[in-house]
Amino acid sequence: MFAQRISTLSSSIIREILAAAQQPGVISFAGGLPAADSFPEPNWSALPPQIKQYGMSEGEPELREAIAAAAREKGLQCEASQVLVISGSQQGLDLVAKLFLDPDSPVLVESPTYLAALQCFRLFQARCVGVPMGETGPDLAQMDAAIRTQTPRFSYLIPSFQNPSGLCYSVAARQAVAALLDRYQLPLLEDEPYCELDYDGVPKPPICSLLKSAPWIYQGSFSKILMPGIRVGYLIAHPSLMPHLVRLKQAADLHTNRPGQWLALEYMRSADKAARLAKLQDFYRLRRDAFAKALAEQFADLADWQVPSGGLFVWLKLKRPMDTRPLLKQALANQVAFMPGEAFFADDEPPVGYLRLNFSHTPPELVEEGLRRLRQVFEEAYAAQAVTA
Amino acid sequence: MFAQRISTLSSSIIREILAAAQQPGVISFAGGLPAADSFPEPNWSALPPQIKQYGMSEGEPELREAIAAAAREKGLQCEASQVLVISGSQQGLDLVAKLFLDPDSPVLVESPTYLAALQCFRLFQARCVGVPMGETGPDLAQMDAAIRTQTPRFSYLIPSFQNPSGLCYSVAARQAVAALLDRYQLPLLEDEPYCELDYDGVPKPPICSLLKSAPWIYQGSFSKILMPGIRVGYLIAHPSLMPHLVRLKQAADLHTNRPGQWLALEYMRSADKAARLAKLQDFYRLRRDAFAKALAEQFADLADWQVPSGGLFVWLKLKRPMDTRPLLKQALANQVAFMPGEAFFADDEPPVGYLRLNFSHTPPELVEEGLRRLRQVFEEAYAAQAVTA
Numbered sequence: 001m002f003a004q005r006i007s008t009l010s011s012s013i014i015r016e017i018l019a020a021a022q023q024p025g026v027i028s029f030a031g032g033l034p035a036a037d038s039f040p041e042p043n044w045s046a047l048p049p050q051i052k053q054y055g056m057s058e059g060e061p062e063l064r065e066a067i068a069a070a071a072r073e074k075g076l077q078c079e080a081s082q083v084l085v086i087s088g089s090q091q092g093l094d095l096v097a098k099l100f101l102d103p104d105s106p107v108l109v110e111s112p113t114y115l116a117a118l119q120c121f122r123l124f125q126a127r128c129v130g131v132p133m134g135e136t137g138p139d140l141a142q143m144d145a146a147i148r149t150q151t152p153r154f155s156y157l158i159p160s161f162q163n164p165s166g167l168c169y170s171v172a173a174r175q176a177v178a179a180l181l182d183r184y185q186l187p188l189l190e191d192e193p194y195c196e197l198d199y200d201g202v203p204k205p206p207i208c209s210l211l212k213s214a215p216w217i218y219q220g221s222f223s224k225i226l227m228p229g230i231r232v233g234y235l236i237a238h239p240s241l242m243p244h245l246v247r248l249k250q251a252a253d254l255h256t257n258r259p260g261q262w263l264a265l266e267y268m269r270s271a272d273k274a275a276r277l278a279k280l281q282d283f284y285r286l287r288r289d290a291f292a293k294a295l296a297e298q299f300a301d302l303a304d305w306q307v308p309s310g311g312l313f314v315w316l317k318l319k320r321p322m323d324t325r326p327l328l329k330q331a332l333a334n335q336v337a338f339m340p341g342e343a344f345f346a347d348d349e350p351p352v353g354y355l356r357l358n359f360s361h362t363p364p365e366l367v368e369e370g371l372r373r374l375r376q377v378f379e380e381a382y383a384a385q386a387v388t389a
Numbered sequence: 390m391f392a393q394r395i396s397t398l399s400s401s402i403i404r405e406i407l408a409a410a411q412q413p414g415v416i417s418f419a420g421g422l423p424a425a426d427s428f429p430e431p432n433w434s435a436l437p438p439q440i441k442q443y444g445m446s447e448g449e450p451e452l453r454e455a456i457a458a459a460a461r462e463k464g465l466q467c468e469a470s471q472v473l474v475i476s477g478s479q480q481g482l483d484l485v486a487k488l489f490l491d492p493d494s495p496v497l498v499e500s501p502t503y504l505a506a507l508q509c510f511r512l513f514q515a516r517c518v519g520v521p522m523g524e525t526g527p528d529l530a531q532m533d534a535a536i537r538t539q540t541p542r543f544s545y546l547i548p549s550f551q552n553p554s555g556l557c558y559s560v561a562a563r564q565a566v567a568a569l570l571d572r573y574q575l576p577l578l579e580d581e582p583y584c585e586l587d588y589d590g591v592p593k594p595p596i597c598s599l600l601k602s603a604p605w606i607y608q609g610s611f612s613k614i615l616m617p618g619i620r621v622g623y624l625i626a627h628p629s630l631m632p633h634l635v636r637l638k639q640a641a642d643l644h645t646n647r648p649g650q651w652l653a654l655e656y657m658r659s660a661d662k663a664a665r666l667a668k669l670q671d672f673y674r675l676r677r678d679a680f681a682k683a684l685a686e687q688f689a690d691l692a693d694w695q696v697p698s699g700g701l702f703v704w705l706k707l708k709r710p711m712d713t714r715p716l717l718k719q720a721l722a723n724q725v726a727f728m729p730g731e732a733f734f735a736d737d738e739p740p741v742g743y744l745r746l747n748f749s750h751t752p753p754e755l756v757e758e759g760l761r762r763l764r765q766v767f768e769e770a771y772a773a774q775a776v777t778a
């Protein structure tokens with residue numbers, strides 16, 4: 001009775017975790033929510049009356065201009081005509097999946113990668129092919145081999161402060177990846193929702209800006225730098241892809257909500273935009289640093305990690321690997337929540353022993369207590385293993 | 390390189406017509422825009438701060454309650470847990486297509502039907518099977534035969550003041566259709582964006598409320614009764630379908646924008662909601678009546694039509710059928726726009742000689758002049774035919 005794709009809609013672990021993590025008393029490192037304290041107070045009353053009417057599928061012309069100008073400052077040569085405003089960057093995944101994916105189409109992803117992207121591509125019955133990551137970017141030999149042997153329809157990369165790993169590709173890695181994609185003419189979807197959440201001033205030219213001939217789509221969001229409740233993101237695409245993406249957008253929801261687009265435009269135009277971003281970076285840098293300090297105190301003997309230079313997450317690798325999924329129940333019983341790492345891998349049998357911790361949402365004064373609770377869960381699990389063994 | 394579905398994305402006649410119709414001086418009966426004068430002035434400054442954060446995929450709990458309560462008043466027994474807030478009712482078409490359609494799946498549609506629904510279902514590579522409409526509803530014998538021989542995955546009906554035809558099913562037709570769907574257990578997507586735009590007080594129980602066992606999805610929108618720029622609609626689904634639809638929504642765009650949802654809730658809660666709707670109906674009734682009068686003066690000898698009891702459109706059938714698509718160019722040259730009817734049929738070789746005229750957007754003082762210009766186009770076309778013949 002249902003479409004075949006519905007069989008891929010397994011129960012969503014994320015939804016269940018986030019629901020459980022919202023119980024009172026639970027200190028949650030599970031979600032990816034930006035801190036509510038960071039949101040500005042918009043001047044809603046200045047909303048122009050024309051935004052009440054239907055708008056253009058491509059988005060508001062002035063907002064498209066502003067997005068293109070900001071992208072050019074990042075080094076991405078583009079025009080406003082290449083910008084499509086979307087209902088949050090999640091919608092970009094849906095549109096690009098529609099553009100490229102037939103049932104059984106391979107798609108190249110990072111390993112690990114953004115869980116909701118895996119879910120979206122699987123919904124289009126794609127076969128997600130994961131490329132292992134090193135400390136500065138993808139394993140290029142394995143990426144090359146995957147492209148040659150699997151002939152993916154497109155590649156999906158999150159080069160800056162990735163969710164879940166926090167990894168930021170080096171400039172050399174970006175150049176090497178661009179050369180590889182050009183060699184195979186493999187289209188790139190570069191997803192950069194965390195790009196602006198840079199706490200250490202890392203150089204990070206868009207890979208799309210380094211491509212010479214491969215088709216590309218660069219994607220960004222206002223959810224992390226402004227507010228997520230308005231559901232406004234954007235993609236910028238190679239001119240050859242734009243007409244299709246605009247029609248796919250139109251079929252999906254006609255156009256993005258205009259009050260949200262207007263708020264995004266106000267943000268882009270604000271005279272103190274740079275100062276606001278610096279303040280946001282300061283806010284999150286303090287949280288990152290406090291979290292890193294508490295983590296070093298609580299988990300140095302249990303796990304390895306790199307303190308990320310941006311984004312919202314720390315990615316822990318257990319020194320003694322164990323499947324972290326069964327531990328979630330104990331963690332919630334212990335009033336703390338984390339995100340098991342296994343779900344972020346494309347593999348049917350994912351590697352075990354990883355967890356993702358969000359450092360942006362929990363107030364610093366609760367972090368130490370939360371990590372202490374989490375440590376206890378792991379200590380008890382290892383003790384139980386020792387008894388069993 | 391692209392997915393197979395992309396080959397179905399032909400150039401959109403609607404987009405081209407609407408762009409041309411916006412040229413200064415053109416009197417446009419082509420679009421389906423609600424009148425901007427009808428939009429209220431929202432109290433944006435009362436927006437609560439929590440709407441800035443990510444929200445629930447299902448929608449705001451209070452809005453879901455209000456939507457369910459209003460649906461129960463229409464006779465549709467449902468709970469808030471069956472309501473999914475969506476990014477305009479266009480998104481409902483995308484989600485329901487994802488739920489039911491594999492490549493080559495048949496889907497039962499009205500003939501004619503909403504053009505953007507045809508485009509959406511075709512994007513999912515469906516085969517749209519059209520059922521001819523009579524004066525009070527579908528041809529039941531042909532509908533029965535289509536279900537038996539084509540075994541569609543679901544049926545898509547717009548029973549109240551349909552776009553493009555303006556048709557409103559009689560109560561008897563609604564009952565007969567419900568019995569037919571029950572007999573075959575054929576799921577129904579009932580799309581009711583125009584339901585509230587009722588100028589003559591027509592009884593119109595939802596077909597979903599008359600079903601005894603067939604699965605159903607009822608869909609509505611705030612675009613016509615409040616404002617379309619906020620992109621807020623809703624669907625109400627049989628409990629067996631909800632878990633899938635929620636996950637499909639989450640994969641599509643996480644959740645609907647919250648400022649828009651808040652505005653919709655304010656509307657639903659407003660003490661003067663009934664009075665506001667009555668005022669809106671008065672506004673459109675005047676436009677409908679003025680249009681009907683001018684149409685009778687200009688087109689009585691050229692076409693047949695029924696004055697619709699609601700909605701936004703009059704559907705003309707030419708007494709001497711000719712393909713109206715080639716006439717659009719002359720019409721635009723003559724500073725008037727209409728929508729050729731051929732595009733609204735599922736058939737590869739659609740019937741010719743129909744046109745859709747919008748009566749809601751053009752101010753009454755321009756209607757007579759617009760219809761005079763349009764009449765001239767048809768007169769010239771017939772004269773040219775006579776010369777050729």
